[in-house]
Amino acid sequence: MYVxxxxxxxxxxxxxxxxxxxxxEYELRKIDILKGEHRSAFSEPFLIEMxx
Numbered sequence: 001m002y003v004x005x006x007x008x009x010x011x012x013x014x015x016x017x018x019x020x021x022x023x024x025e026y027e028l029r030k031i032d033i034l035k036g037e038h039r040s041a042f043s044e045p046f047l048i049e050m051x052x
Contacts, residue, residue: 002026009033 002019006012007030019026031037 003029005029005031005038007031007033007037010038 002024004012004015004019004026006016006028010031010033012028016026016028
């Protein structure tokens with residue numbers, strides 16, 4: 001399953017539309033870019049592991 005990070009003032013709705021049209025399973029995690037959450041969203045432990 002895919003995880004889509006997005007919220008207001010992002011292009012996530014376009015990706016969300018494609019996922020829905022393709023009936024692809026995904027989880028939407030809303031972030032607030034005005035609060036800077038987009039900068040901390042990618043510091044989740046599993047992403048740090050992937051980056052090495």
